[in-house]
Amino acid sequence: MMKKLHGMGALLLSALAILTFTAVSSAATLPDDVQAIVKRGELRVGVKSDVPGFSMQDLSGNYAGMEVDLAKKLAEAMGLKADDVTFTAVTAKTRGQLLDTGDIDMVLATFTITEERKNIWNFSSPYYTDAVSLLVKKNSGISGYADLVSKRIGVAEGSTSKDALIKAAKENGVTLTDTNNIQTFPDYPSIKAALDAGQVQAFCVDGSILSGYLDPSTEILTSVRFAPQEYGVATKLSNKGLAGFVEEQIKGWLSDGSIDKIIAKNGVTPSFKK
Amino acid sequence: MARLRPRHIPQVFNVIEQILSPECWMVFLADWTLFLQAFGVTVMVSIAALALALTLGVVFGVMSTSHFALPRSVARAYVEAIQNTPLVLQAYVFYLALPYVGVMMGQVSVGIFAVGIYHGAYIAEVVRAGIQSIPRGQGEAAASQGFTYVQTMRWVILPQTVKIILPPLVNQMVNLIKNTSVIALIGGTDLMNRTNDWATSGASIYGPPFLVCGVLYFLLCFPLSTWGRRYEERLKRKDSRAGQELKTLEEELS
Amino acid sequence: MIRLSNVHKFFGSHEVLKGINLDVNEGEKLVIIGPSGSGKSTTVRCMNGLETPTSGHVFIGDTELTKKNRIELVRSTSSMVFQQFNLYPHLTVMGNLTLAPIKLFGKTRREAQELARHYLAVVGLEEKANAYPATLSGGQQQRVAIARALCSQTKIILFDEPTSALDPETVQEVLNVMVKLAGEKNITMVIVTHEMGFAREVADRVIFMDDGTILEEGTPEHFFENPTHERTKQFLGKILH
Numbered sequence: 124m125m126k127k128l129h130g131m132g133a134l135l136l137s138a139l140a141i142l143t144f145t146a147v148s149s150a151a152t153l154p155d156d157v158q159a160i161v162k163r164g165e166l167r168v169g170v171k172s173d174v175p176g177f178s179m180q181d182l183s184g185n186y187a188g189m190e191v192d193l194a195k196k197l198a199e200a201m202g203l204k205a206d207d208v209t210f211t212a213v214t215a216k217t218r219g220q221l222l223d224t225g226d227i228d229m230v231l232a233t234f235t236i237t238e239e240r241k242n243i244w245n246f247s248s249p250y251y252t253d254a255v256s257l258l259v260k261k262n263s264g265i266s267g268y269a270d271l272v273s274k275r276i277g278v279a280e281g282s283t284s285k286d287a288l289i290k291a292a293k294e295n296g297v298t299l300t301d302t303n304n305i306q307t308f309p310d311y312p313s314i315k316a317a318l319d320a321g322q323v324q325a326f327c328v329d330g331s332i333l334s335g336y337l338d339p340s341t342e343i344l345t346s347v348r349f350a351p352q353e354y355g356v357a358t359k360l361s362n363k364g365l366a367g368f369v370e371e372q373i374k375g376w377l378s379d380g381s382i383d384k385i386i387a388k389n390g391v392t393p394s395f396k397k
Numbered sequence: 398m399a400r401l402r403p404r405h406i407p408q409v410f411n412v413i414e415q416i417l418s419p420e421c422w423m424v425f426l427a428d429w430t431l432f433l434q435a436f437g438v439t440v441m442v443s444i445a446a447l448a449l450a451l452t453l454g455v456v457f458g459v460m461s462t463s464h465f466a467l468p469r470s471v472a473r474a475y476v477e478a479i480q481n482t483p484l485v486l487q488a489y490v491f492y493l494a495l496p497y498v499g500v501m502m503g504q505v506s507v508g509i510f511a512v513g514i515y516h517g518a519y520i521a522e523v524v525r526a527g528i529q530s531i532p533r534g535q536g537e538a539a540a541s542q543g544f545t546y547v548q549t550m551r552w553v554i555l556p557q558t559v560k561i562i563l564p565p566l567v568n569q570m571v572n573l574i575k576n577t578s579v580i581a582l583i584g585g586t587d588l589m590n591r592t593n594d595w596a597t598s599g600a601s602i603y604g605p606p607f608l609v610c611g612v613l614y615f616l617l618c619f620p621l622s623t624w625g626r627r628y629e630e631r632l633k634r635k636d637s638r639a640g641q642e643l644k645t646l647e648e649e650l651s
Numbered sequence: 652m653i654r655l656s657n658v659h660k661f662f663g664s665h666e667v668l669k670g671i672n673l674d675v676n677e678g679e680k681l682v683i684i685g686p687s688g689s690g691k692s693t694t695v696r697c698m699n700g701l702e703t704p705t706s707g708h709v710f711i712g713d714t715e716l717t718k719k720n721r722i723e724l725v726r727s728t729s730s731m732v733f734q735q736f737n738l739y740p741h742l743t744v745m746g747n748l749t750l751a752p753i754k755l756f757g758k759t760r761r762e763a764q765e766l767a768r769h770y771l772a773v774v775g776l777e778e779k780a781n782a783y784p785a786t787l788s789g790g791q792q793q794r795v796a797i798a799r800a801l802c803s804q805t806k807i808i809l810f811d812e813p814t815s816a817l818d819p820e821t822v823q824e825v826l827n828v829m830v831k832l833a834g835e836k837n838i839t840m841v842i843v844t845h846e847m848g849f850a851r852e853v854a855d856r857v858i859f860m861d862d863g864t865i866l867e868e869g870t871p872e873h874f875f876e877n878p879t880h881e882r883t884k885q886f887l888g889k890i891l892h
Contacts, residue, residue, distance in 0.1 A: 216597040223411075223601075243601050277584060281597025302434075306504070306584035307594045316489075317584065320496040538737035541699055542751040542803060543726020552754060556741045638740070638785070 153201070154364020160228055161201050165209050168194040169221055169230040172212035173311060175335035176391035177233055186210045189389040190231040193250060196381070197229075197356075200372050214310055215281040219244065222359050229369065233329060235283055235352040245366035247373045249353030250382055251331070251391075255284050255291075257344045258318065258326040258333045265325060267346050268297040271304065277314035277323035280307050283352070284327045291349030311336065331391055415604030425605040428595060432606070435591035436613050442505055442577045442587065443617070446513040447570060453517030458524025459550050472521060479518035484579055487511050492583040504585025508577055516573045523569065526649040527562035528554055530642040560632070561643045565650055567625030571618045588613060652677040652807065652839050653698050658707035660693055667693050668704070669863035677806070680833050680840045682850040682871075685860035686886060691843045694860065695809050698841060699725045711807075726755055729807035730800035734815050736792040738784040744771070744795050745780045748802045756803070763802075770798040774828050790821025794828055801832075808832070810842040822846070829853065847890060851875055859883050 153161065160166055170178035170190050178188040195205035211227050218230045222244060233253075236246045257276070259265045265274065271292065276299070278285045285305050292299045299305070306323055308314045315336045317323045325344075326333065329352055333343050356373060358366045376382045415421040461472035479487070488511040491502055502510065531554050539549040581590035592610040596603045633640035653675040660668035667690045675681050675698075683691045696702040697709055700721040709716040711728050739747050748767035752758040758766065771777045774794040784792055793813055800808050813829070814822045826849045833840060833853035844850060850857055850871060857874045859867040859882075867874075867883050878884050 216593065219597070219601050220603070240601075280590070280594045283598065285598075302586070307586065307590055308584045309582055309593070313582065313584070316493050320493040321501065322492060322496060323584070532735075532737075534733060534735050534737035535739065537701055538731075538733060538739070540701060540722075541725065541729075541731035541733075541809075542799075543722055543755055544751070545722055548754060552750060553739055557739070560741070 154368060156362045156365040157201055157368045160365070161203060164203065165207055166194070166198040166201065166203055166229075167209050167211065167227045168197075169211050169213035169218050169227040169232055170194065171214075171232045173335070174233055174332050176389045177331060178210075178231070179335070180210075180212060187389075189251070189385045189391055190233070192385045192389065193356075193382070194229075194231050196376070196385075197369060197372060201368070215279050216309070218357070222357060225359065228358065228362075228365065230357040231354075233332060233354050234357050235329070236355040237283060240357075244357040244360055245362065246355035246357055247366070247370045248377065249355050250373055250377070251354040251386065253329045253331045253352050253354065254348040255287050255327060255350045255352060256330040256333055257347050258315075258336055258341050259324065259344055260318070260321075261340060261342050263324055265344065267344075268292045268295040271299060271325065272297060274304065274324040275306055275322070276304050276325045276327050277306050277308055277317050278327050279311060279314065280309055282328060283350070284329070287350035287352075288327050291347075334391075409602075412604045412607075415602055416608055418604075421602045422605050425595075425602055425609070431591060431595065432588070432609065432613075435586055435588045438505065438586055439574075439577055439588040439613075440617070442508040442512065442580065442585075443574045445509040446516065446577060447573055449509060449513030450516035450520050450569070450573060453514060454520025454524050455555070457517065457521035458528065459547075459555075461521065461525045462528045463546065472525075476518045476521055479515055480522075484511065484515045484576055485582060487515055488579045488583060504580045504583050504587075507583060508580040508585055508587070512573060512577050512579065515576065516569055519569050519572075520566065523562050523565045523646075523650065524558065526646050527558035530561060530646045530649070531557050561639050561646055564625050564629035564632075564643065565646065567621055567628075571622045571625075574617050574621075575614060652679070652712065653841070654708075654710040655694070655697065656708040656710070658694075658697055658704040658709065660690075660697065660702060661705045667863050668697070670707070671697075671863075671865060673858070673865065675807075675839060675841055678836050678839055680853050680855045681842070681858065682854040682856070683841065683843045683858045683860060684845065684847070684850060684886075685858075685866075689860040690863040691860050692811050695811055695841055695843050698807075698809055699729045699731055701731075726803075728805050729809060730803040730805045731809040731811065732793070732796050732800050732813045734812040736784070736789070736796045736816070738792055738796055738799070740784050743781050743783055744776070744787075747784070747795060748799050751799075752802055766802055766804075767798070770801040771795075773801065773831070774798045775824075788821055789817045790824045793817060793821075793825045797825070797828055797832070806837065807839045807841070810840065810844070812843050812845070814844065814846055845890065847875070847887070859886070861886075 170186055172178065172180040172186070174188065176188055178186055178190045180186050191210065194208050194210070198208045199205055211221065213221055213230060213232050218232050218234060221227045222230055236249060240246065257265070264270065268291070276288065278288070285301070285307070289299050289301070308317065311328065311332065314323065314326045318326045318341070326336065330343060330348070337343060356369050358369060409415050409418045409421055457472040457475055460468040461476070463469050488507055491507040491511045492504065495502060535553055535557065536549055539553045544553065577587060578589035580587050581593060584590070588610055592606045596606045629643065632643055655671045655673040658668050658671040659666065671694055683694060685691050693702055697704055700716055703718065711724055714720065714724060716724055739750065742750065745764065745767055748770065749760065749763035752763040752766055753760060768777060768780065771780060774797055776791060776794055776798070779787060779791065779795070784795065787795065810829070814825050817825060826846060829842070829849070830853055832838060854871045856868060857871055858865055859874070861882055867878060867880050875887065878887060
């Protein structure tokens with residue numbers, strides 16, 4: 124009994140020691156740029172406000188979605204509370220600029236990792252993989268790349284979907300051109316409105332985003348899926364410490380299944396499997 | 398597709414530094430044809446919209462000085478409806494709402510019609526004020542000779558009006574050119590849209606494209622507004638009557 | 652030639668003409684005098700439709716002047732000379748004189764210019780054909796305006812205080828032209844004026860208006876030597892002395 128007690132005490136003690144050690148060590152080893160955030164008591168995160176399942180702002184101003192959950196989890200990992208995250212709505216156009224100016228600490232906004240972008244910002248390992256697809260009207264008669272030649276396709280300014288679509292079509296023997304086939308809009312709702320009005324015949328962006336615009340009159344083309352896109356957490360290039368911290372967390376959560384849980388909870392199971 | 402992907406992306410993120418970086422300019426200039434094309438769209442939409450705006454402006458401006466209530470009310474309704482709603486909304490109506498009644502217009506047409514109709518309303522006000530600043534005696538002299546209303550406008554009033562409405566008209570032209578950028582919002586590949594798109598995709602080089610975009614708009618507008626201002630000053634200096642009428646007109650419009 | 656029948660005219664609630672009955676005979680030179688605000692100008696402006704009577708009728712020849720026929724009727728029968736000249740400032744003298752003949756009367760440019768030169772000679776301003784109105788003196792502008800009225804070759808010319816806006820030294824040159832015109836038997840002239848000497852010289856008949864009514868009418872002799880009404884005497888006394 125005594126021994127057992129002693130054993131338990133030792134266990135408790137060691138557990139306490141480990142806890143203390145971890146706490147101390149993490150506080151001590153947190154990079155300067157992360158410490159600055161902790162000290163500030165506020166993590167500033169750029170998210171989309173119009174992508175259901177990923178990050179959607181409701182009428183009372185609250186954000187919800189997997190990227191929102193992930194951001195809160197990152198804040199907790201820093202030792203902040205989930206409520207300490209301040210969300211800023213970003214678009215494909217503004218997210219990079221806001222990072223560069225330091226207005227936000229990180230971006231979790233369906234931000235596709237590319238080689239080019241890696242030169243400009245730090246990206247974590249991908250927390251989600253998606254493919255680009257097309258949203259079309261059910262009666263459009265579009266079923267594959269070949270049907271797109273005489274069609275107008277709406278894309279968002281500053282997104283990679285345009286180049287990816289033209290490339291994918293080419294690989295399928297279909298020539299689409301910027302001037303004849305592509306129209307660039309400042310935001311997603313504009314593209315959906317243009318699709319509904321018949322001004323464009325297809326809405327081209329990541330499938331996860333398209334699913335937010337799916338309605339009874341439209342469908343996502345299962346036959347046209349291309350350019351698997353990996354979403355990563357972006358940070359300002361000079362914030363290496365923050366980037367390393369984020370990467371460490373994301374990697375851990377990818378392997379322990381936390382991210383899968385968040386994805387499942389938000390109902391955004393990827394349509395694309397590698 | 399003309400897009401030229403730079404092999405090397407300059408590591409310059411500050412917009413001001415980008416403007417000073419020859420590397421950034423190289424990347425930007427490699428795609429200069431894209432901007433030239435977009436500039437062409439802007440110029441083309443501006444010219445066509447201007448022609449439409451001038452036509453509508455004269456017709457509705459003359460209508461709003463008519464002795465008859467109907468044309469006057471029609472002109473009034475047009476001017477008020479257009480002046481009291483945003484141009485962006487009007488562009489959306491043309492681009493997104495008209496298709497539901499079977500009228501499908503591309504962005505260039507929307508630009509021409511929306512911007513033309515929008516500025517037509519403002520020009521109608523300029524023309525109306527211009528006509529009303531011409532002394533009553535001119536219309537009476539023409540009426541005493543047996544000119545009809547339209548003939549009076551055509552041969553007597555409007556030729557006199559042109560001289561004094563030129564400055565506010567030039568003002569409208571400059572605004573019209575700038576406002577063609579509304580089609581950037583509906584996916585028209587004008588200068589504004591192209592600049593936004595180019596700058597935010599790929600290399601994230603904002604400085605040079607936005608600077609050049611601004612310079613190009615400036616090159617279109619500045620000579621025009623300068624000419625308008627000089628003309629106005631000269632008119633006020635040397636021709637006392639027209640100068641006086643112009644001052645009245647400006648008070649009326651402000 | 653012109654007949655006003657019980658013409659009333661209101662500007663708002665103010666009655667400026669209180670039942671005017673007046674016949675102007677063909678070829679007659681009728682002078683209308685009276686204090687300002689008496690309705691002289693309104694009366695003459697009713698004769699070519701620049702004002703529409705609130706009630707009553709205006710006849711030109713046998714035709715009643717209506718809103719519908721106004722333009723056609725006025726175009727073919729009358730022209731007007733205004734107090735403020737109302738020349739078209741964007742046109743040269745020649746342009747002012749040829750505009751209506753070319754655009755309204757179907758004359759060729761050459762015919763219209765010939766006509767214009769003829770009437771410019773009548774008013775003594777041939778050398779000003781290519782001048783712009785703004786470069787002319789008031790008297791010269793008014794003479795051009797008279798030539799412009801003549802170019803319409805109508806039987807009736809209405810004069811609404813043609814010398815009131817002129818410098819005293821140029822009044823006479825305009826009056827001289829009008830005296831010359833008055834010699835034309837087949838032109839009917841209705842002249843609103845304060846120039847009593849002129850009225851006496853050219854008028855076949857003089858009308859004195861006061862407060863929207865015709866108070867007295869008669870020959871110049873009757874008028875200037877032996878007016879009936881006290882009000883007329885008062886007015887003439889003021890204006891002549």
